Amino acid sequence: MTLRGGDPAEIGGYRLEARLGSGGMGTVFLGRTDSGRPVAIKLIHQQYAADEEFRIRFRQEVAAARRVSGAFTAAVVDAAPDAEQPWMATTYIEGPTLAQRVSTEGPLAGAPLRTLAIGLTEALRDIHRAGVVHRDLKPSNVVLSPEGPRVIDFGISRAADQQTLTMTGRVIGTPPFMSPEQLQDPRGVGPRSDVFSLGTLLVYAATGQGPFDADSPYLSAYQVVHEEPALGPVPALLRAVVEPCLAKEPEGRPTAGELLVRLRDLPTDLGDAAAPAAPARTRDTATQHHPPARDATAPGPDPAAEKPAGGRLRRSWRPVLAAAVAVAAVGGGIAAVTTDGLGSRTDPRDDGRSHSVAAPGVPLPKGFTPWRTTVRGGREDIPDELRCIARGDTLFCGGGGVLATRIRSADGSRVWTRTSPGVPVQGMHLVGATADTVLGYRISDRYPKGEVVALDADNGRERWSAPSGAQSMAVTGRSQDAVLMGSSVVTVDAANTRFEARDARSGRLAWTTPFPAHTQCSPVPAGPHLYAMCAPSAEIDDVEVRHPTLRPLDRASGVPGRPVAVDGPAVPMGVAAGRLVLLQVHLRGPAMAGYEGVARFDPATRRVTYSRLPEPVEGTPGMADGTVYVSGQTGRVTALDPLTGRRKWARQTSVEGASGPVAGLGALYFSSATGRVVALSPHDGTVLWTTGPQADGLTGEQGASPRAAVAGRALVVAAARNTLVAFDTRRPPATG
Template sequence: MEAERPEYTGHYRLESLLGSGGMGVVHLARSTSGKQLAVKVVHAEFAKDPEFRGRFRQEVGAARRVSGAFTASVVDADPEAARPWMATLFIPGPTLSDQVKRNGPMAPAEVRRLMAGLAEALRDIHRVGVVHRDLKPSNVLLAEDGPKVIDFGISRPKDSELRTETGKLIGTPPFMAPEQFRRPREVGPAADIFALGSVLVHAATGRGPFDSDSPYVVAYQVVHDEPDLTGVPEDLAPLIERCLAKEPEDRPTPDELMRELRSVAASYDTQVFIPAQRAGDQPEPQGDAADKPGRTGRLGGRRVVFGLGALGVAVLAALAAVQPTGGESGTPRDDTPRTTSAAFRAWATPGPGNGMPRCSYGAGQLLCARAGQVFALDPSDGRLRWRHAVASADGSGAPSLVGGLVLSPPTRDGHVEALDPGSGAIRWQRDVPVHGGLASAGDTLLLTGADGTVTAVDGATGGTRWSRRVPGHAAPRFVSFAGDPLAYATSPSDDGSRTRVTAVDPVSGDVRWDARLEGELEPVGTNGERSSSSPPTASTAIRMP
């Protein structure tokens, strides 16, 4: 390949070879001003093929339509040159394929961040009407600011007139969706979601969900067999399984993935100390502060426990998709059932609707949601107590209990309904921010809009209690805890070196205290001491790496 490398392509000096594929080579290059670029040059034999030139023009067009936040921005291109080429900004960092090959499978927290980054990337790609069609580990760059999706070589804008030839399959079998084998002319955005599921299994385990040395066997497995999710983090497995659904309409959208990942993140935070104690009934180790996995600070008279982002945080995964609810960020209420193994008889029920149910416990029953349905089950025998159809419900989250009512998960168009816990009848309904935040604090629902405005909703009536911004927070994320009357808004600094924490009365919206703490932190619990409006001081914080 070195022999065919010219000194310049366009105005860009080629310095070294970054990689080579079947269709072309990619060089590290510099612009006249010294900017580092990646320049892709088509092999000479393919430059003579009119069909290939058409595909390359399409690749350039697709890459230009997508913003550079999640991809490599196109700087220049000449699809009509004797050797067609395209120059993009050079992004330092390994591909996901190389990273896993060198260092092995990623840790669960890394997989979760990868999933969030790729969901954002696909939302950006699909928003401009482009379907990538070849998302795979070698097409994911791990940059410092998050993953970048590259190589739009077989992508296709929805309005493109260029179509795949009859009988010709284009893609990489382990990361292709069933419809790419069955009906390649009808491939849509959902195919990228299937590929995302396969990419995440590879990141978490070092292999794909469908594995064989033969691409023909892999193709059969993709179309007919269930994915192998052995080794995938338990909290992510149900969501990845939905990505790998055989039918495109059963897969979540990027927005639904991001919304679901917020609940996964909350589970990481609120369950930080529980697993170690329950796994072997061992007391918390005694020792210096440096031995403990979080930080605490005595803030306003109440000790607030912080975790270091998603690092070193464990999840209690018993009953995979079932979480206790009480309106306090997943913290169990006092009425959580306590049954012994001798008194409990196992049961199974299909329940109404289709797809994977997401369930929680509240009001003495299992509260579940799946596509188009919210329903309640008797926890002792699985008997259906009531069900309620929710228009456009996607089943990506579990219902919660707020103000004594069952709150349905937000629909994809931003709508929630509060239901009577005894009958499932609607008590109130309202729109909520599609791209904002939603949290509960006692009997109050806190909605954060895309502009940072927080609206407090009375959980019992659906009425607005107050609506305003929280000072010092552009996009606050709220958490709350059982027995604590306050809600805590957190926002990290841009560089992650500090976290601003503001204690807010969810009923009145009054700020009780405000603090700036070192590190990127998340509140994970409080003790039972009485709250105070006194602001914290630096001397009261106990640091625990």
Template sequence: MRLRSGDPETIGGYPLERRLGAGGMGIVYLARTASGRRVAIKLIHQQFADDEEFRTRFRQEVSAARRVSGAFTAAVVDADPEGAHPWMATAYIEGPTLSERITSGGPLGGGELRTLAVGLAEALRDIHRVGVVHRDLKPSNVVLSAEGPRVIDFGISRAADHQTLTMTGRVIGTPPFMSPEQLQAPRDVGPESDVFSLATLLVFAATGQGPFDADSPYLTAYQVVHEEPRLSAVPTVLRAVVEPCLAKDPGERPSTDELLAQLLALPTGFHVGFHVGAGSGTSAGGPVDSATRVLGGGARGQTTGPERVERPEPVEQVEQAGPRTGSRTLTGIGPGLRRRWRSVLAAAVAVAAVASGVALLGPDRGADAQNTAQGEQPGAGSPGKPLPEGFAPWEVSVRGGKGIPDELRCVPRGADLYCGGGGVVATRLRAADGKRLWTVRSPGVPANGMHFVGVTGAGTASGGEVESAADAGQNGADAGPTVVGYRIPDGAGSPQVVALTEGGKERWSAPLGGESTLLTGRTQSAVLHRGDVLSVDPAGTRIEARRAGGDGSVRWSRPFPPGTQCAPYAPNPRAARLYALCASAAEVESVQVDRPTLRLLDPADGRLGEPVRLKGRWRPVGEADGKLVLVEERMEGLDFAGYSAVALFDPRTGKVGEHALRGASGDSVAVAEGAQPTVVAGALHFVERSGRVHSVDPASGRVRWSRQTGVEWASAPVASDGVLYFGSASGRVAALDAREGELRWATPPRVESPGSEMGATARVVVAGRAVIGSAGGNTVFGFDGGRPPEEG
């Protein structure tokens, strides 16, 4: 629809192109960011701007939508809920709503129906894992995009840790898709209510009618509360899954994890869905539930070309289609966490919609994920350094097991790169041309921030971890590098940490538990440190250390202090000290960790030092001058209110020195959310969603400089030879002078990606003079840092 007379030309600095739709609460416009990304902007009708109850609702919607941005949900790009005319911008993708699809094409069946069911169950699972209850799941709030279904509109959603609005006694929702408890006590609904709504939606998709449809909303509401659902027209295999979800008692319904496992287990005759290629698969014998699984390691792999590897989890060899090269211009949360705090899916793309909740009577952390780089790469990336032999600009996309687009993270090692994430346990690429030598895929759905662990062991490293001969000697008979990544299971079961040889053969795997993101602020369920892999056992009771290059047997195991839960933290893989962040079990259960304790963790035997009590939401972000740097998150109810303080912990004295963040004039400042705060090049760096970077002296909390990179949703930086590199999910890369913050250059975008990963870790590494970046869609690319791509 064209813009109409009276429509604004811009909203929040975003030029508008056309209308996408309108409703009782507002209008949605199509717009573009400065980098050319399409966004959908939801502008609230002016008459509601002065309605404090509605403004509070909209504020909750924005906050909830930011928390749940994922592969099957709406990704928030920008918003201003406090402005005179409130608005919210999300990433845009074309597609009809489920309501429109059923109206025009009739009920769904077979693979199309299964794909919808699995996608929505995955979306709901991850909405709940971050503590949000949607409360308005209905056909008009599901968009059928080319990549799968998207859940939109969190206008009446509720966060588990936020006070529910009274809403002046009104029952908000859409009766045919509401749960009995939502109709009777709307303030008290939990995730079980969304499970009920999902079941009604699937019945509608399969039959064209809801299980409680009646002639009036009054009668429909009565039938939801008192009558049995009408399911005779639902396919038998699907009915067996949805019927328990429609139980009147919320406690009798399955969880979203259980529901997803049941949907994934539907007969193959009912399945088309997401295609899983030959290079994917599950481990022999199914998911590992407890002990380490050893797969025999084998001899050191060759580095000169593709390798043929026979193993229970297939290693895919070089793809038929090679990387694109040339000179054209190129543009956990911990896995053991409860449903409400498990990590959200990555690669979010969605279209926003106008909030249509009506009264009953109406018709969205240096490169810590790849623990070897850790944000600082001395001696690489500068114009004086050489390029890899035979280098030419390149770009590849490494398909994951589910084929769901996400992001990867990479580590340079000799002439190659090792990358992981996006449904990929690990892949090996040639740094010179991006040629893929092997790939080991993960069978499950990619998880936000759970990309890659790292590379350790003997061999030549470029800007990553360089282990000593003594370290290499402890890695077992095979002294070659060990590649460590994550495997996400297909359905229920714990994620696993997987150790591979440089040739892609699996050495061992072990299940993961723990609360890493809740306790440390980082999706770092496995920590690489001096050849060991540290993790929490699946039961969430102890920290374990395994030698990465050995057989994966537990080298030491240290129980948590009584009544607590802990997560290990390493400032970098070669750090002299290890730490554990702990909190009481009650705080972890309530998802309100405001009084954590910090302990030294002995890397030799796992002994825990005396607790240092912290007051507030403190997150470790690196080391400076031998001291651990932490930043404090401020919350205003449900809403993140910015980082406002920095602290230094001196492990020699056990003392903590705290400083408020202050601007150049000495005034207190609060830095908005964005990438993972990171200590590199001797300073603490905050990167806001807008692409603005703040360099802070960690010893005083004083802002040294602030600059706009022009890279939206930029990741944490990596530093090399006095230059900071930032990357976005769209493939834009910016280089800033680390000392003064002067922008040296920025590249154009190269892929269409929303890039809304919260707390994004570094997307850029350097190998000699080559700059290697990762972007949305499992894209990895390389270019000459001395001749970066230009607009044109």
């Protein structure tokens, strides 16, 4: 839907492209970030901007959406709830809503129906674990993305521990999908109200009609409170699981976690529902927000003519599920692993519980107890930038207004902290640490581009400093203008004309190497080797690096080798089989849209070989133990073989916007700015455990460097607002 006359051209710096829909509270637009990434922006209607009641609701929506950060919700990218006309931007999820899918193609059946049921229940579990009650689950608030169903619109949600906003004279919700207690006593609504709504959604998905459909919302509301649900057309196996969700009393319903266990025990083929007697419809009155797209949960064979007996049977929760599981076992076995529609597996153990990471013989730091601390920086409005390096029983951290700090890994106590008064360059974190020296970045009036500062590791006193350039992002796609190579630090000078190598402890200049004419360069470490990656200045000025070159640099003298051309743009990742691995960037117009291939530079033959990925992969890249990983904004992690470009595995996780990987103790750790962590098996991506959020942060940042550090058997995670959390990897924090 194109923009209309009177629509804004931009909101909060995001340029607008189209309308996605309009509801009672606001209009949703499709916008773009400066890098070209799409976002969905909800703008409160002007007539409500001065209504304090609606402003309170919108603040609640923003707060709730920020608290919820799972693989099945839309992450908040930005928000201005106190603006003259409030707005919120979230990750844009492409795909039809469940209402659109059922309206155009009919009800779901078989495996797609089971996948939808599991995905929505996982979403509800994550929402409740974050302490949020959604309160408005309905078909137009479920988007069927290619990576699975997503729950959107937290407009009337609330934290489980907050008082419900009093809405005088108004029914807030959609009656056919509301629980009895939501209609009768909104202040008493808890997580099991959402379970009731989920039950109505699954009936709708399976039959095209809700269990309380009527010709008016008033009749629907009466049926919800007083009458039995219409479940006749629902497949018998699913009906046995859904029926307890629709109990009139909340305590008679399962929790989302209990429901998830039962759903996973059902066979892939749930059986088909009979076609509804009347055309599919719903009393879902909200405007749908997302344009139709190819549905990843397309229906299987046409529904069979079988009609299971209808009517609600009064049974308790456990006997109903026992019967369902027994039928499933007779019908061909209980599925242990499901398929997510893109060829990868969804691990049924990803229930948020702890699955121990094997770490035989690896101790915790002496005297360790789980801890949490906040490191205050020079500015309170600095975005998430803190990163840490583990050295024995010590952590050195920097970024986020902190030049560097030394922290005891056992208890989180600080030995010393040096702050930076300026705003750090995006992505500029701690440079590194030797046995006696810590190197960080500082921004100052004297050096607005920044300078590298060396501190005494014992007491934090400054040893030396040197101005540094800040253009490596344009060349390599990464902010890495200074790298530590052994006992030397290699930087780019302030004028962006040459490399400079200094002794890390003394700052003594060892060598300088000028950039080739009309180019700008960045240092690229690759194991024991050092490379210069350069790009034509004209291409950097045009923000279109297409012809970068690589040349080895002698670490002792800085003497460069002959250049080798690389098809760009490309991002250096690390070393595999002695070769420098780069990811080739996929462009959509001038904007980056993921990665489309792998390039390998062999220093022995001075050749670059290429492998094209089967399809572009979007997200934050990283490399560990010879494998490249891309962590998507929606929580999907893809493992790539850098020598062939083939996908090793892909895994959907519940941690959105994660960076990583950090490898250690037989696991890979990916974490987000909220402090959520998922531990995956390097072998096949099996989810070992997942934690809940540790801080109120946004998960929209792409390309972030890893936020975790391994200290013995402990994991230290950096989250938003310079928060650090440490825990035993054998006993990770609970998700809820």
